[in-house]
Amino acid sequence: MIDLSAPTPEGKPAAGKTPEGAGWGAWALIGLAIAAVIALAVVNTQATNLHSSDHAAGASAPAASGAVTVDVRVEGMAFVPASVDVPVGSQLIVNFTNSGDRVHDLKIGQAETGRVEPGKTVRLDAGVITEDVAGLCTIAGHSVQGMTIAVNAIDVNSIDGAQPSAGHDHTMAAGGDNPFVEVPSAAQRMAARADFEAVDPRLAPAQGRVHEHRWVMTEEVRDVAPGHRQVRWLFDGQAPGPTLRGKVGDTFRITIVNQGTMGHSIDFHAGEVSPDAPMRTIEPGEELVYEFKANRAGIWMYHCATAPMSLHIANGMAGAVVIDPQDLRPVDAEYALVASDIFLGEEAIGADAARVAAGQPDLMAFNYYPNQYDLQPLRARVGQSIRVWLLNVGPDQALSFHVVGEQFDTVYKEGAYLLRGASDTGSQALDLQPAQGGFVEMTFTEPGTYTFVNHIMTSAEKGQHGQIIVSN
Ligand SMILES: [Cu+2]
Structure with a gap:
């Protein structure tokens, strides 16, 4: 019995390489062709494949017969494993355990578990696998946050095993439609990383003239x-x-x-x-x-x-x-957040020029790295006042800066105070178009985890999202 839960090896298909001598026009056509194939493959499930896999390396799959049973669980907003390999012709049985803290389900092809409460396990018979199938949680918004699973049909009769049986490509990723790269899902972006170092958001006082x-x-x-x-x-x-x-x-x-x-x-x-x-x-x-x-x-x-x-x-x-400004009041801490749109592309090329030209960001960020202050939150104490300076560099998307659970008593936008030291009124969001800037001030009255977002919610979900942890 092979370990079906083992992740498939990483491997970028040919789409990750620029054909020699091909110009951007040809490249765009290749991208469109790949996108069309993928769109056909997923049209019935609205799901996308999470994992880029290279079937050539899965050559040790067993002979196709009988049933394959796989345990799938939930971590955050992701299925684990996110990808399973099944020999063509085998029946796939999934023991699905909702190890998360919210209700989820699992649909693979036409087979569905129905709603599964946290802590419960349900057996799903996904039927005989004859080609690659996409799986997902059908609860609104969960699949785009990363709750997808790729069932890869492995052709064990193929001599070199080099081609996936369904013949299509796996460059798509949860949370994006970028044909060139895998776009990390919200669950992947918010997973703790020991080696991560966020851009320092603290702003020091002015010095010298x-x-x-x-x-x-x-x-x-x-x-x-x-x-x-x-x-x-x-x-x-x-x-x-x-x-x-x-x-x-x-x-x-x-x-x-x-x-x-x-x-x-x-x-x-x-x-x-x-x-x-x-x-x-x-x-x-x-x-x-x-x-x-x-x-x-x-x-x-x-x-x-x-x-x-x-x-x-x-x-x-x-x-x-x-x-x-001449009369800036003293605060306990100041931060600077630069809102920016993130376009992914190939390693040697950088942001994909066609996606930039089309205004289609893959992710959104404060200080050019999505969700970085979810991994390394800002910190404050009860009773402290903080000032957050904000600048939107775009290039295209608008910002509506909001802190969940908090109200701004002071708002400065494009050279003028909208509100200053208010006690019986307040502000909930500062709106900034690209090339506009300002600041907001707030004083925390209770300890807790205060999330800050671009309240243009799809931008928050793409990564303009972070935390301020307030302690006593
Ligand atoms: Cu330049």
């Missing part, structure tokens, strides 16, 4: 989502770029040095300058000095201004300049 920095611009492979690495285009090695902070009247003198492979540039919204010279694109090996005086308070965007700007911003070339 002249701010001089030298930023090297590079293109480097980075971890952009759990299990996914791809090239990012970076100011000073980070996405978002460094957060600058000063006061009204300060001078900023930034030297950008292009050590990448293509032209890049920078545009600081925090100053008023003639764009012609300082915002020009510089080629690899060149550098330029961009100087401006900050005459107006606010949180201002900066970004690479080389076309297509959507792609340069999507790949990481954006950040914030904070210019303090």
Whole structure:
């Protein structure tokens, strides 16, 4: 008996490689063709395959006969295992245990368990497996959060075992329709990771009146989502770029040095300058000095201004300049969150240009990494006031920043207070279009886990979601 619960080996099918000499047009056609095949394969279940599998490595499957029994359980919002291999012609029996804390079900092909309460186990006869079948939890929204299971039909009679019996491809992932890569589900994004280091969201006070920095611009492979690495285009090695902070009247003198492979540039919204010279694109090996005086308070965007700007911003070339209003009140802690759309792509290419052009983000993030503050929450104490500076760099999606269980007593948006130190009124969300910024202030009165989200809920579900843990 082989271990049917063992994960199938990772392997990117041919779709993960650029055909030599193929241009983007041909590439897009290949993508569409793959998407069409997959759409046909899943049309009856609305499910997508969670796991990318390579059947060639499953050659040790037993002869096809009789029944195969598999135990499936629930972890968070995922089935474990997320993928099972079954010899073609075998009957599949699933012992489904709902080990989660919410009601779920399991549907594989046309077979359904019906609703299963937490702690209960139900036996599901999925019938004879003749081709790959998608399984899912049918409760609204659960499959898009990651509750899918792929049943792979293994053709044990194939000599080299190289082709899946149904002949289609498994690059699709829960939570996305990106034909190039596997998009991690919410359950995968929120699973604890010992080695993870979030972008530090803390914002230090302004120091000095002249701010001089030298930023090297590079293109480097980075971890952009759990299990996914791809090239990012970076100011000073980070996405978002460094957060600058000063006061009204300060001078900023930034030297950008292009050590990448293509032209890049920078545009600081925090100053008023003639764009012609300082915002020009510089080629690899060149550098330029961009100087401006900050005459107006606010949180201002900066970004690479080389076309297509959507792609340069999507790949990481954006950040914030904070210019303090004159009468900023003292708070116990300040944070800076840059809202950004995340486009996945192949490792060596970075954000997929066609998806960026179509405005179809795979994930959404604060500080360019989805769900990172679910893994490393912000922390505060009861009675403390915190200020969260917010900037939306897009490139396309809007932000409606909300903290679950909390109300803002102070809201500053695009240079003006909407509300200031209020006690008998308040605000529930700060809305910011791309290139808009502001801050919110709140004081926690009870301990607890306060979730912050983009209340455009599909963006929260794509990763614009984090936590503030408040203790006594
Ligand atoms: Cu650039």
